Amino acid sequence: MSGGLTLDPSSLLGSGPTQIERRARHMDIGAVPVCAGALGETIWLACGDGQLRVFGPDGAMTPHKAHRGAILSMAMVPGEDALLTGGDDGRFLRVAGDGTVAELAHHPRRWVDHVAAGTGGRIACSVGRAVHLHDGDGQVHALDHPSTAGGLAFDAKGGRLAVAHYGGVTIWSKEKRGWKPATLKWAGSHTGVTFSPDGRFVVSTMQENAMHGWRLRDKADLRMSGYPSRVKGWAWAGALPWLATTGADQAILWPFDGIKGPMGRSPLQLCWSVPSLVTAVAAVPGREIVLAGFATGQVVFSEIDAMAEPRMVKRSAGAPVIVLTCTPGGRLLAADEDGCMLWADLSAI
Amino acid sequence: MTASTQVPVTVLTGFLGAGKTTLLNRILTEQHGRRYAVIVNEFGETGIDNELVVDADEEIFEMNNGCICCTVRGDLIRILGGLMKRRDFDGIIIETTGMADPAPVAQTFFVDDDVAARTRLDAIVTVVDAVNLATHLNEAHEAAEQIAFADVILLNKTDLADTAAIAAVEARIRTINPYAKIVHSARCAVPLDQVIGLDAFSLERVLEVEPDFLTSDHDHEHEEEITSISLAADQPLDPDRFQFWFGQIIQRFGPDILRAKGILHLAGEDRRYVMQGVHMLIEANFLGPWPPGSRISKLVFIGRNLDTMNLAEGFASCQVD
Structure with missing residues (x-):
C-alpha cells in the first residue's frame, strides 16, 4: 500500500458478505476477546483464557500463554515494541514484541483490573482501590483511592495519571516531592478514563448511559449524555481530534478542538447502517476514518465528515462485536463476544 | 457455553x-x-x-x-x-x-x-x-x-x-x-x-409458590420491624387504576417495601399478569392463561411500616366496579 486505504465499495444497500469479508481471514478462537492493540502492523489480542493471540502483518495467528486466568486489561507502551497486561491471577506483565514475558508484580489472590503505560517508562496497574505507579526511575508508588479503580490513563507526556472511581476521577501529577492528587467530582460510578491527546481534557465513561468530561484548566464540566445504552468503548480519531464512542445506534464523535471542546456543541453521528447499537469503535492512526462494530455483528466504516456515506466492511450478522482495532497500515481485527474473529488487510484490496 | x-x-x-x-x-x-x-x-x-x-x-x-x-x-x-x-x-x-x-x-x-x-x-x-x-x-x-x-x-x-x-x-x-x-x-x-x-x-417461579395467607392471623408475640402483607381480590383489576395505585405506592414507599410479588387478573385479559420486584425495581409480564376456575389476584408485600400504606384498601379499590 502506498496511497491511502482503498476500501471495499460495498454500499449499505448490498446483500451477502462484502468483498472484504470474502477475502478476510475468519477464525473461532474459543475464548472471550477482552481488548486489542497494535505494535506496528501486528495486532495483539488479549483473551479471557489468559492467552495473547498475535496476528502478524500477513494475518497468521500465533498464541502466547500469558496469564493463568483471564486477562483483564492491556495497554500498549508508547514508543516501544511492548505491551502490559493485568490478569485475574494477580500478575502484572510486560510482554515484548518478540513474545518475551516479564513479570512486573504479583498480587496473590487479587485481580490486576487495569493497566496503563505512559512515556518515560512510567507504567501503572490497579489492584482494587490501590494503584501501583512504577516511576521510570524504578520507584513504585502506592496510590490509594476511595473506591475500586474503574480505569487508568496517563496523559501523552506521562506526567499525569488519571484514575476513575466512584464519585469522580483523581488526577495524580508528578511534582518534586512525589505524586500529588487532585479530585474531579461527579456523582456516580466512573468505569473508564482517557486524556485528550493534547492533555487539556479528561473524559470518563460511567455506569449510567453517559460520559463525563472536565476541562483541566478550570475543572469545567463537560456533559456528554443522551446515549441509549452504556458507553463502553472509545477511540481518539482524526486530527481535530474527535472522541468516537460506542453506546448509540451510530458512532458518536465529540469534537475536542478549541477552548471549549464539546461544551455546548453537538457530536457528529457516523456509521449509521443497521438498527442496532454500536458496541466497539476504532480509529485508523493518522487518518480521518472511524470504524464501528455493532451488537448484531456488522462492522461499518466512515470517513469523518458529516456528509460521508457509511460503507459496510462486514455485513454478515453475528454476536456483538466487542473488540475492534486497526493498524496504521490498514490491518483490521474485529472480534465478537463468542470468540469469532475477522482479520482483514484493507490496504491490499 | x-x-x-x-x-x-x-x-x-x-x-x-x-x-x-x-x-x-x-x-x-x-x-x-x-x-x-x-x-x-x-x-x-x-x-x-x-x-x-x-x-x-x-x-x-x-x-x-x-x-x-x-x-x-x-x-x-x-x-x-x-x-x-x-x-x-x-x-x-x-x-x-x-x-x-x-x-x-x-x-x-x-x-x-x-x-x-x-x-x-x-x-x-x-x-x-x-x-x-x-x-x-x-x-x-x-x-x-x-x-x-x-x-x-x-x-x-x-x-x-x-x-x-x-x-x-x-x-x-x-x-x-x-x-x-x-x-x-x-x-x-x-x-x-x-x-x-x-x-x-424468574416470573414463572412466582406462579409456583403459594404464599402463606394465614400469616396475618398469626399472633404477634414479637413486634417485628419487617413484616409482610398478603392481599387477595376476587374481582378483576382495572389495569389503569392498578398501575396508578401501584406506581404511587412504589414511588412513595419504595425504600420501605423490600420485596413485592403478585399474580394479577387484569380486566379483559385472559393471561395472568405476574410481577415481582425489589424496592422500586419491578419487573412484570403476562405469563400463560389462568387455569380453569376462579381467578383471584394475589399481591404480597414485604417491608417496613406496611400498616401505614393503606395497602388493603388501595388494592381493593383497584377492582372493577
Whole structure:
C-alpha cells in the first residue's frame, strides 16, 4: 500500500458478505476477546483464557500463554515494541514484541483490573482501590483511592495519571516531592478514563448511559449524555481530534478542538447502517476514518465528515462485536463476544 | 457455553455462625460435576474449598437514575464482568457478610445491563440459626432483612433446638416472609437441589409458590420491624387504576417495601399478569392463561411500616366496579 486505504465499495444497500469479508481471514478462537492493540502492523489480542493471540502483518495467528486466568486489561507502551497486561491471577506483565514475558508484580489472590503505560517508562496497574505507579526511575508508588479503580490513563507526556472511581476521577501529577492528587467530582460510578491527546481534557465513561468530561484548566464540566445504552468503548480519531464512542445506534464523535471542546456543541453521528447499537469503535492512526462494530455483528466504516456515506466492511450478522482495532497500515481485527474473529488487510484490496 | 448463556448466581446470606460456610463447602465438595466460581467477602470466614475464589469488598453505589433507594454493589458488577471473560465454570455463588444488606446485591442484577444479560439471579438463600435467630432478630435489623429477601431459608441447627422452639422460630420467619421456602437442616445437610438451581427470581417461579395467607392471623408475640402483607381480590383489576395505585405506592414507599410479588387478573385479559420486584425495581409480564376456575389476584408485600400504606384498601379499590 502506498496511497491511502482503498476500501471495499460495498454500499449499505448490498446483500451477502462484502468483498472484504470474502477475502478476510475468519477464525473461532474459543475464548472471550477482552481488548486489542497494535505494535506496528501486528495486532495483539488479549483473551479471557489468559492467552495473547498475535496476528502478524500477513494475518497468521500465533498464541502466547500469558496469564493463568483471564486477562483483564492491556495497554500498549508508547514508543516501544511492548505491551502490559493485568490478569485475574494477580500478575502484572510486560510482554515484548518478540513474545518475551516479564513479570512486573504479583498480587496473590487479587485481580490486576487495569493497566496503563505512559512515556518515560512510567507504567501503572490497579489492584482494587490501590494503584501501583512504577516511576521510570524504578520507584513504585502506592496510590490509594476511595473506591475500586474503574480505569487508568496517563496523559501523552506521562506526567499525569488519571484514575476513575466512584464519585469522580483523581488526577495524580508528578511534582518534586512525589505524586500529588487532585479530585474531579461527579456523582456516580466512573468505569473508564482517557486524556485528550493534547492533555487539556479528561473524559470518563460511567455506569449510567453517559460520559463525563472536565476541562483541566478550570475543572469545567463537560456533559456528554443522551446515549441509549452504556458507553463502553472509545477511540481518539482524526486530527481535530474527535472522541468516537460506542453506546448509540451510530458512532458518536465529540469534537475536542478549541477552548471549549464539546461544551455546548453537538457530536457528529457516523456509521449509521443497521438498527442496532454500536458496541466497539476504532480509529485508523493518522487518518480521518472511524470504524464501528455493532451488537448484531456488522462492522461499518466512515470517513469523518458529516456528509460521508457509511460503507459496510462486514455485513454478515453475528454476536456483538466487542473488540475492534486497526493498524496504521490498514490491518483490521474485529472480534465478537463468542470468540469469532475477522482479520482483514484493507490496504491490499 | 457461549457468551449469550446466562450463568446462574446463588446469593448466600445469613448471620456469622449460622452455617453459611458449611453450606458453601457442601455445595462445592459434593459430587455434582459442576464447577463454581465463589465470591467471598474480605471479612468473611476462611477455609473455602474451591479453586476459583474471588475476594469482594462490598462497595455500595448509588445510581443517578432518580430512584432514591436504588443502590447496587459496584464490586459485584466489576467481578461478575471479569468472571464472564472466563468460560470455565457453570455457576457463581456469592457469600455475603453476616451484616450485609441483600437489597444492593439483588438490585445489581436488575440495574446493570451486562450483568442482566450474562448472569441471572438464581436464588437468595438465607441460612438461619434455629437456636439464635431470636437474638439475632432482636439485635440487628440485617437479620430481618436477610429473611425478607430470601427465596429459600435454610433453618439450620434444628438438632440443637426442641420442636416448640423450632415452631416459634418458623412462625417469626413466616411473619416476615410468607413466600420463602423453609428447609430444615442439621449442619446444613440438605439435598442441594433444595438450594441451588432454583431459578427463584424468574416470573414463572412466582406462579409456583403459594404464599402463606394465614400469616396475618398469626399472633404477634414479637413486634417485628419487617413484616409482610398478603392481599387477595376476587374481582378483576382495572389495569389503569392498578398501575396508578401501584406506581404511587412504589414511588412513595419504595425504600420501605423490600420485596413485592403478585399474580394479577387484569380486566379483559385472559393471561395472568405476574410481577415481582425489589424496592422500586419491578419487573412484570403476562405469563400463560389462568387455569380453569376462579381467578383471584394475589399481591404480597414485604417491608417496613406496611400498616401505614393503606395497602388493603388501595388494592381493593383497584377492582372493577
